[in-house]
Amino acid sequence: MIRRVLYIAHNTFREAVRDRVLYNLVIFALLMIGAAILFGQISVGIERIVIINLGLSAMSIFGALIAMFIGIGLVSKEIEKRTLYTLLAHPVRRWEFIAGKFAGLAGTLAVNACLMGMGVYAALWYVAHRLTSGDVSLLGAMYCIVLQLVIITAVALLFSSFASPVMAAVYTFALFVIGSFDQDLHAFAGLAHGATRWLAMAAAYAVPNFASLNFISSAAHGIGAGPKLLALNSAYAAVYCVTALAGATAVFERRNLK
Amino acid sequence: MSRVHRGRVGIACRVAIVLGLAGVIVFSRAAASAAPHSDAENVLIVSSPRVIHRLCLGYSGLIADLYWTRAVQYFGRTHAERGTGYRLLAPILTIATELDPKLTIAYEYGAVFLAQKPPEGAGEPESAVALIRRGIEQNPGNWRLYYTLGFIYGMELKDYGSAAEAFAQGAQIPGAHPWMRVLSASMAEHGGDPETAHYMWTQMYQSATEDMLRNNAEQHLRSAEAQVDLSRLQHMIAAYRAETGHPPASLAALVRPGYLYRLPKDPTGQYYRIDAHGRATVQHPGDFPFLEIDEKTDPVLAMARKP
Numbered sequence: 001m002i003r004r005v006l007y008i009a010h011n012t013f014r015e016a017v018r019d020r021v022l023y024n025l026v027i028f029a030l031l032m033i034g035a036a037i038l039f040g041q042i043s044v045g046i047e048r049i050v051i052i053n054l055g056l057s058a059m060s061i062f063g064a065l066i067a068m069f070i071g072i073g074l075v076s077k078e079i080e081k082r083t084l085y086t087l088l089a090h091p092v093r094r095w096e097f098i099a100g101k102f103a104g105l106a107g108t109l110a111v112n113a114c115l116m117g118m119g120v121y122a123a124l125w126y127v128a129h130r131l132t133s134g135d136v137s138l139l140g141a142m143y144c145i146v147l148q149l150v151i152i153t154a155v156a157l158l159f160s161s162f163a164s165p166v167m168a169a170v171y172t173f174a175l176f177v178i179g180s181f182d183q184d185l186h187a188f189a190g191l192a193h194g195a196t197r198w199l200a201m202a203a204a205y206a207v208p209n210f211a212s213l214n215f216i217s218s219a220a221h222g223i224g225a226g227p228k229l230l231a232l233n234s235a236y237a238a239v240y241c242v243t244a245l246a247g248a249t250a251v252f253e254r255r256n257l258k
Numbered sequence: 259m260s261r262v263h264r265g266r267v268g269i270a271c272r273v274a275i276v277l278g279l280a281g282v283i284v285f286s287r288a289a290a291s292a293a294p295h296s297d298a299e300n301v302l303i304v305s306s307p308r309v310i311h312r313l314c315l316g317y318s319g320l321i322a323d324l325y326w327t328r329a330v331q332y333f334g335r336t337h338a339e340r341g342t343g344y345r346l347l348a349p350i351l352t353i354a355t356e357l358d359p360k361l362t363i364a365y366e367y368g369a370v371f372l373a374q375k376p377p378e379g380a381g382e383p384e385s386a387v388a389l390i391r392r393g394i395e396q397n398p399g400n401w402r403l404y405y406t407l408g409f410i411y412g413m414e415l416k417d418y419g420s421a422a423e424a425f426a427q428g429a430q431i432p433g434a435h436p437w438m439r440v441l442s443a444s445m446a447e448h449g450g451d452p453e454t455a456h457y458m459w460t461q462m463y464q465s466a467t468e469d470m471l472r473n474n475a476e477q478h479l480r481s482a483e484a485q486v487d488l489s490r491l492q493h494m495i496a497a498y499r500a501e502t503g504h505p506p507a508s509l510a511a512l513v514r515p516g517y518l519y520r521l522p523k524d525p526t527g528q529y530y531r532i533d534a535h536g537r538a539t540v541q542h543p544g545d546f547p548f549l550e551i552d553e554k555t556d557p558v559l560a561m562a563r564k565p
Contacts, residue, residue: 043327057320
């Protein structure tokens with residue numbers, strides 16, 4: 001079972017690399033080099049901060065775009081190319097296919113984020129000629145970005161299991177935006193009364209809370225997320241992904257592929 | 259299709275791309291120069307920090323950096339144009355610091371340039387105090403913010419009591435520089451003395467980590483030194499005039515009767531001179547942007563006012 005999932009994941013990773021997904025690293029590298037040189041000349045005292053803010057924001061934005069646009073095509077592309085039929089003719093369960101696809105893209109995003117993280121540290125070294133103990137806090141922020149990307153991948157898979165690729169992209173992007181406002185949704189629910197309060201609260205918990213996974217600004221000032229917070233965020237991301245993938249599997253299981 | 263034909267098409271495409279890019283640059287520049295002057299750079303399209311915070315989608319740190327860079331550029335451009343209106347400086351700094359409340363450099367440097375008199379600053383010391391107090395609220399463990407607050411109270415608002423209090427509060431923070439206590443005591447006892455001002459600007463010059471602030475402190479120091487020299491020269495000119503009944507034609511005239519041992523030079527190495535009103539001045543006033551003349555206590559002006 002695990003072997004089959006890993007096999008599909010490995011192939012998904014290879015396919016993503018073949019699709020030149022990692023080419024975004026070139027743009028990222030150019031951004032880092034440009035920022036390291038430019039901000040020293042046009043701004044005052046924020047070379048290090050801007051490298052961290054720009055590097056982590058780019059990691060998050062590029063990763064989110066890859067998760068959305070590759071994630072929505074994970075299922076539909078296999079159906080379109082009819083490779084899914086060949087695969088399902090083997091002793092592969094549908095949930096294994098979904099889990100494998102998810103793990104493959106999550107792995108691609110993690111590798112991408114790791115390489116970008118190394119780029120951020122290299123740019124920091126270039127700007128400050130040294131790394132400080134405070135720079136360790138970046139690892140926590142990067143880890144939380146990967147958690148965000150993993151959630152987006154799961155959500156994209158869920159939407160792609162029942163919607164067309166274009167609509168799945170729209171839904172995923174909308175959820176990404178709403179998830180960034182999740183703390184406002186909770187605040188709104190706190191102010192409302194009666195049924196509105198319960199509806200708002202349900203919506204606030206249903207959308208992914210991306211705001212609580214964002215430590216970019218604090219990491220830029222050397223303030224890291226503690227181990228307890230990282231553990232809780234990991235648990236949150238794991239539960240959210242399992243729920244979204246269960247939903248995707250439930251829809252995919254009922255889907256008539258004939 | 260033959261290989262020769264494909265090769266020709268390839269070359270033609272590359273030439274078209276290069277020419278196209280060059281054309282885009284040429285026409286873009288021509289259109290920009292032909293268009294009516296736009297004041298877009300001096301406009302804040304969205305002025306509410308809260309709205310901008312919402313629009314950032316969690317990337318507020320990066321947008322704060324861009325706003326801080328915009329503040330630096332705006333200040334630099336307006337200063338280079340010898341402009342006196344820095345009306346956008348305070349709102350841009352507010353947005354930058356609301357988006358990233360830990361961006362201490364924006365409080366520290368922004369407040370100094372907000373407080374200074376035009377054209378060297380926005381001439382808004384009250385806004386500067388409000389900005390730096392917000393910075394202290396958000397970063398209570400940063401003693402340098404108390405230092406900047408005391409500095410603005412002492413040097414710009416001449417409120418030596420508040421300045422002494424700010425320095426004293428900052429001195430209590432772990433890691434604060436020992437001269438914070440010295441500054442607090444100096445402000446409390448000798449707030450308005452030129453020596454105190456000189457000491458403060460010296461500390462600012464030595465502790466500044468950025469060229470922009472160091473250059474500013476250097477200009478202040480230079481101006482303060484020239485001011486002390488000019489004050490002494492005005493007294494000599496007044497004494498010469500009282501003795502001879504006429505003003506000296508040049509500073510050399512003060513050497514012969516023994517008022518001066520030799521012709522004095524300003525901190526840039528230029529000789530001082532006497533202007534058309536008979537007052538001592540510097541050769542290049544542009545090198546001393548913070549030079550202030552106290553018309554009430556100037557002895558030359560006092561003599562000129564006498565009937």
